[in-house]
Amino acid sequence: MTVHGQAEALRVEDVHKAFGKLEVLRGIDLVLAEHEVVCLIGASGSGKSTLLRCVNLLEPIDAGRIVVGGEEITSRGVDVNRIRRGIGIVFQSFNLFPHMTVRENVTLAPRKARGLSRGAADAEATRLLERFGLADKRDEYPDRLSGGQQQRVAIVRALAMEPRLLLLDEITSALDPELVAEVLDVIRELAAGGMTMLIATHEMGFARDVAHRVCFLDAGRILEDGPPEQLFEAPREERTRQFLQRIVAAGRL
Amino acid sequence: MVARSPGWPAFKAYFFNWTYYKDSFPEILDAFWVNVKLFCIAEVIILPAALLLAVLRSLPGPVFFPIRALAIVYADLFRGIPTILVIFMLGFGMPALGLEWIPDSQFFWAVVALVLVYTAYVSEVYRAGIESVHPSQAAAARSLGLTHAQALRNVVLPQAVRRVIPPLLNDFIGLQKDTALVGALGVVEAFRQSQIDQAATFNGTYYLVAATLFVAITIPLARFTDWLVARDRRRQQAGRLA
Numbered sequence: 001m002t003v004h005g006q007a008e009a010l011r012v013e014d015v016h017k018a019f020g021k022l023e024v025l026r027g028i029d030l031v032l033a034e035h036e037v038v039c040l041i042g043a044s045g046s047g048k049s050t051l052l053r054c055v056n057l058l059e060p061i062d063a064g065r066i067v068v069g070g071e072e073i074t075s076r077g078v079d080v081n082r083i084r085r086g087i088g089i090v091f092q093s094f095n096l097f098p099h100m101t102v103r104e105n106v107t108l109a110p111r112k113a114r115g116l117s118r119g120a121a122d123a124e125a126t127r128l129l130e131r132f133g134l135a136d137k138r139d140e141y142p143d144r145l146s147g148g149q150q151q152r153v154a155i156v157r158a159l160a161m162e163p164r165l166l167l168l169d170e171i172t173s174a175l176d177p178e179l180v181a182e183v184l185d186v187i188r189e190l191a192a193g194g195m196t197m198l199i200a201t202h203e204m205g206f207a208r209d210v211a212h213r214v215c216f217l218d219a220g221r222i223l224e225d226g227p228p229e230q231l232f233e234a235p236r237e238e239r240t241r242q243f244l245q246r247i248v249a250a251g252r253l
Numbered sequence: 254m255v256a257r258s259p260g261w262p263a264f265k266a267y268f269f270n271w272t273y274y275k276d277s278f279p280e281i282l283d284a285f286w287v288n289v290k291l292f293c294i295a296e297v298i299i300l301p302a303a304l305l306l307a308v309l310r311s312l313p314g315p316v317f318f319p320i321r322a323l324a325i326v327y328a329d330l331f332r333g334i335p336t337i338l339v340i341f342m343l344g345f346g347m348p349a350l351g352l353e354w355i356p357d358s359q360f361f362w363a364v365v366a367l368v369l370v371y372t373a374y375v376s377e378v379y380r381a382g383i384e385s386v387h388p389s390q391a392a393a394a395r396s397l398g399l400t401h402a403q404a405l406r407n408v409v410l411p412q413a414v415r416r417v418i419p420p421l422l423n424d425f426i427g428l429q430k431d432t433a434l435v436g437a438l439g440v441v442e443a444f445r446q447s448q449i450d451q452a453a454t455f456n457g458t459y460y461l462v463a464a465t466l467f468v469a470i471t472i473p474l475a476r477f478t479d480w481l482v483a484r485d486r487r488r489q490q491a492g493r494l495a
Contacts, residue, residue: 085398109397
């Protein structure tokens, strides 16, 4: 299957997810082409994070289906570990392993899940850490790094698995304002390199800058989906307009 | 106040007789090696066995319900029965069965009893440690494609065990002291030896000798653990106020 002449990377079809009585996702449909960068925006609680966690199979869905690279990953009997190896996710709170050095954080999954030798995993980690300006932090523990450095390590840790799809869950929300830029620069570089990414974010300027498409989530549905110029300059939906006005009022656009 | 109490001179004569202390020390020290052997052998079995039990209790899903249930019953049972009863029942009961393939050494059954009781305690300590590791750590490991077992082994357990080192030491000290209960089986360990000496002279200084020996082991061990924990903390968080 193709989208805009590109191979399809991700297809989300009518996905529903509830936590108890709380319906968080109420019929999500979304398609990403290879090399496409899509930003999810919307208020807290609109379902952005849950959608990302569902795509990475960290949360089971109640209904619908999710297809990654042509394979339905939500069907029964699928090897979730194999699927997750191909999908990277970076969390708002970094979730680095505090008892391991940066290098150990980055090489753990390649060694255990991809079966690389220690030498090969180390070489790969060194290459990635150098690329993102973290080579001198290789032997530090996460708690000794700044928030921005920790988040960049978390991105490198996800990249070390060579994912076909990268999910970013509000990765700058826990950072001091002056540290946001260094993390967003990494994402820009990845976008320029053709990485397929689905990004939940509150950084509207960044979304406008890096995304091919922006989706506005409201109460568990994608209410509006379009190129950033259209969605930010001339939103069709009243709810989108209200949301953007609140963002402008808060000085975040 | 104690020194001015009416019974003090008699108390002093009974417990603080330097000649008895000196003379009995080598003999009670000899017996104390039985305690040392008891708690060393037991601890070497308890630490991995309790960890295994804690992991079994943490297995997810309905498939593992029978295993979880068995682990819970075991922990409840052996934390509930007084240690001295377990030692008595095994130490006198098992050899009395008269079965050839069952060892009749009371030292052996004393170790088994201590292992059974303390494995139950220590597994609860491990379990508290496992539950104290935030679920986002396991989620991060699983999101990278690690299996449940790999995430547990590489991410959750190393953090859990580091956090519970002080309470593990606490239980180890408890175990060391409880080796004195084994004397009730007739195994001549430090407390039993001091009872024998006391019966010969009607002087209680021998108990003080035994007490000295126990404390001589536990205090250095406590300081060593403090040092271990502090070193680990320093390594992970340089420049921070701990």
